[in-house]
Amino acid sequence: MTQLIFLGPPGAGKGTQSQKLAQSLQIPHISTGDILRQAMKDQTPLGVKAQSYVDSGELVPDELVQDLVQERLGQADAQSGWILDGFPRKVSQAEFLAKLLETIHQAGERVVNLDVPDDVVVARLLARGRKDDSEEVIRRRLEIYRSETAPLINYYRDRQKLLTVNGNQSPEEVTDALHKVIAF
Numbered sequence: 645m646t647q648l649i650f651l652g653p654p655g656a657g658k659g660t661q662s663q664k665l666a667q668s669l670q671i672p673h674i675s676t677g678d679i680l681r682q683a684m685k686d687q688t689p690l691g692v693k694a695q696s697y698v699d700s701g702e703l704v705p706d707e708l709v710q711d712l713v714q715e716r717l718g719q720a721d722a723q724s725g726w727i728l729d730g731f732p733r734k735v736s737q738a739e740f741l742a743k744l745l746e747t748i749h750q751a752g753e754r755v756v757n758l759d760v761p762d763d764v765v766v767a768r769l770l771a772r773g774r775k776d777d778s779e780e781v782i783r784r785r786l787e788i789y790r791s792e793t794a795p796l797i798n799y800y801r802d803r804q805k806l807l808t809v810n811g812n813q814s815p816e817e818v819t820d821a822l823h824k825v826i827a828f
């Protein structure tokens with residue numbers, strides 16, 4: 645059963661690669677960012693609570709994303725594998741996930757770290773222009789990545805779950821590298 649977590653700075657290509665991989669493996673692609681953006685568009689209670697955080701590049705409170713991940717991993721289509729894109733994003737979320745996966749007997753997760761330098765991700769995001777891709781908000785997302793999310797690289801390395809892929813090459817080359825590392 646494939647259970648993969650995608651880690652990497654904003655603009656590393658997590659969404660691009662994890663969607664393609666999920667499609668080829670026929671498992672759900674679970675992106676907390678996509679779920680939050682849809683909830684904001686639909687103005688659901690979750691979307692209303694998340695809006696100001698997402699717009700300013702801050703992390704939304706743990707309970708909101710943890711609840712949605714727990715609910716999503718409990719759905720029928722996630723019982724034979726999944727890819728998580730954008731969760732966990734801090735050590736408290738990783739600890740929550742570890743407990744959850746143990747409880748539901750799915751503790752075989754591996755973590756793909758997409759490694760891309762800051763100047764490259766900033767250029768990619770400015771070229772894309774999503775609502776939270778203004779220069780100021782990108783800068784804040786990168787700061788939060790460094791302080792909150794990057795420590796997860798060591799967290800998962802220490803637990804022998806980390807796979808690293810050079811994300812600073814063409815999307816096709818990243819896909820090939822990714823298939824190679826997850827084959828082991």
Ligand code: AP5
Binds near residue numbers: 657680701771785812
């Ligand atoms: P989220 O949607 O997860 O945003 P992010 O991590 O900032 O990631 P991005 O979608 O910007 O980048 P990506 O790595 O997926 O790259 P992509 O493939 O799109 O989260 C948004 C917000 O939601 C957060 O700021 C936070 O507020 C909230 N949130 C989400 N999860 C949360 C959590 N767990 N806890 C708390 N809050 C949470 O690619 C980017 C661009 O680069 C695209 O244009 C793409 O075409 C291009 N590109 C991709 N690969 C390549 C390549 N190899 N070469 C050239 N261009 C490429």
